[in-house]
Amino acid sequence: MKVNKEEIGENKVKLEVEIEEERVEDALDEAYKKVVKKVDIDGFRKGKVPRTLLEKRYGEEVLHKDALDILIQQGYYEAVQEADIEPIDQPEITDAHIQGGEPATFTAEVEVKPDVELGNYTELEVEPEEVTVEAEDIEQELEAKRQEHAQLVGVDREVVEEGDFVTIDYEGYVDGETFEGGSAEDYNLEIGSESFVPGFEEQLTGVEVGAETTVEITFPENYQSDDLAGEDAEFEVKVKDIKRKEVPELDDEFAKDLGFETLDELKSDIEEDLAAEAEEKADRAYENQLVEAAVENAEVDVPEVMVEEEIDNMLEGQKMQMQQQGFDFDEYLEMTGMDEEALRDNFRGQAAERTKSNLVLEAIAEEEGIEVTEEEIDEKVEEIAKNQGQDQDPEQIKAFLQMQGQLDQLKDGLQMEKTMEFLKDNN
Structure with a gap:
């Protein structure tokens, strides 16, 4: 197969594909096996009409559409691999031609993932927030527990x-x-x-x-x-x-009702929980600042199709969250005075930022050779299985994720985590 790649615009590529005549003949045979099942000709049982007679009766073109479908489906996938591109949308197929005894040809125009020009992403001037737990924070949590047990x-x-x-x-x-x-x-x-x-x-x-x-x-x-x-x-x-x-008195008896020996022990536990929560929040903020700084130093044109795809993801996430909380999505739209299109517009700015950040993180991962191993994927699947219950088989969960097309998403997520760790270790 021959593939000619031409960049025809910003993030857009044209592939001119030529498929050898041997494969054309194979595709025509496959098309014949499909078409012959639908043809009735006197003197022949259904599905038994010879190909030569079929083409003589209806013309050679009777097989061309189905054969082209087969060739384009196979050929486009192979052309993408050979041209080393990453499409982000469905291709536009034009100039498709097939004729027995000749190579088949077609042209595919498709939008591809944009190139990212990375700037500085190490030794960034970003400082993690210092975590402290104030006495008044502990007192507020104690009072909340008192009110909860009133x-x-x-x-x-x-x-x-x-x-x-x-x-x-x-x-x-x-x-x-x-x-x-x-x-x-x-x-x-x-x-x-x-x-x-x-x-x-x-x-x-x-x-x-x-x-x-x-x-x-x-x-x-x-x-x-x-x-x-x-x-x-x-x-x-x-x-x-x-x-x-x-409201119960704030004393050792109250602490014992909550499973602690003394009030001081309860206070220490609250302080540890608040510190862990504050550290996690500070860590997330630090990660966001690192990504923002790396993105600010990079140059990339974000394709609209990728933004729309991220909006789709955000919208589905919103619907799923509302469903889990027992709310009807249409009622929510009515209550907020918006339609779905208005909600998509609300998501647009955030979706564009997310998409750009993901592109920059992917580019950093590629630049630094950050990859995810099968062992790391298996460890993550085992973690998922453990969280879902003791009876869950990791191999079954992995097979299910593979079948649902979610294993690649899991792998991408792990790569983003490792890239994030790289940024923190190098800043």
Whole structure:
């Protein structure tokens, strides 16, 4: 096979491919085996019509389309390998020609991964952030744990006060008519939390248990329901119960309830966790700064098709995340007032930055000969298997990833990790 490569524009290549006549004949035979199954000619069983008779009856061209499909599929893949290019989009095939006894030819134009002109990426003037854990951070975490283990207990009074947790029944009216979502029974509400419509909670202070009262409010102009925004409403409310939050004392007994011997031991554990969290956050920030500096020193034109592909990935990730959280994507779009195209536009800037960063990191990996071994891939697969459960077979997981086309993604991810480690070790 002969391949002539020509650069015809920024990140675009034209391949002129010629395939030897022996392979053309093989492709015509394959096409014949496919076409003959669909042909009926008197005197012959279906699928048994000789090729010469088939071509005489319908013309040699009857096999050309299928044969070309075979040759182009095979030939394009081989031409890409021979030309040593990395396509980033589907090719545009033109000038395809086939004739028995002659070489077949076609032209493929395709956008390819751009060249990256690396600048300085070692000894960058980037300093990792110093990690410290302040005493007030520990105190805040202790208070959060106290609140997390607080209990609601009954009170020796009958009148609602600020900070109480009350159980109420209510029914709302606008212009004397009930409205959707305007009523509930046994609703739990913290007085002063401002979690209800503004003005509602304040009017319940001073109300006695068992008493019924009328609460008058005006829905905010920016209320989530357009039908209620700015409307005056009345709620008939009955207070059924009052409780108060009881927070545990911050002492050794509290620490023991959390599995520690003393309060000091609990504080030390919190300090270690906060330090580890801060170190991880600082490490991520340091990595981002290193990449940003390396990217700033490099020159690369990011193809739009790669940006669009990254937007596709981000959009799918958003949908999957929302699905895992139990949200409907279409409802999310409606709530935010956007359509999918507007969301894609929101992702565009970040997608362009990600794509450029990935291109620069890949170029650094190639320049430094950073590769991923089969042993490293197997170790990662074993880690995945271990995280999924003891019964998971690493070989089965690897086979599944291979079948889903995700093994290359895993390998790319490992290469990016190793490249990141290289940057940190050399700066």
